[in-house]
Amino acid sequence: MAAKKPSSFSRSDRVCEQIRRDLAALIQTELKDPRVGMVSLTAVELTPDYAHAKIFFTTLDAAHLAEVETGLKRASGFLRRELGKRIKIHTLPELHFIYDASIERAAGLTDLIHQAVAISEQTPED
DSSP: OOOOOOOSSOHHHHHHHHHHHHHHHHHHHTOOOTTOOSEEEEEEEEOTTSSEEEEEEEESOGGGHHHHHHHHHHHHHHHHHHHHHHOOOSSOOEEEEEEOOHHHHHHHHHHHHHHHHHHHHTOOOO
16 A cells, blocks of 8 residues: 655645635636725635635735725625635635735845945945
8 A cells, every 4th residue: 555645735825826816816717896996915825624714915006995895895795705606615705804914024124234235335435
């Protein structure tokens, strides 16, 4: 009897990625809410019982973030129903959309590093 090869990703990781891909496609093609424009889904976290999913997103329209969040929250029932048509899992999670500020933080840190490098290059000559 051959030993079973361990997979590099758990079932939960695969389900999270499938949810992220399917929701991204649904938002892009099926969602008609004008408040939800350019949205990228960065990650999905599932509770162990699959009852809840945190959907992390970013948007190019950060000035209207509250409106984007409202649009996503209002569409969560529709998105959950459509997701259920695409994914067959024992429990379809409730969707909770959370803004992912990590990209903005990373850009801010990059700016600080560039400033520090520029200052260090301007050392006075003796």
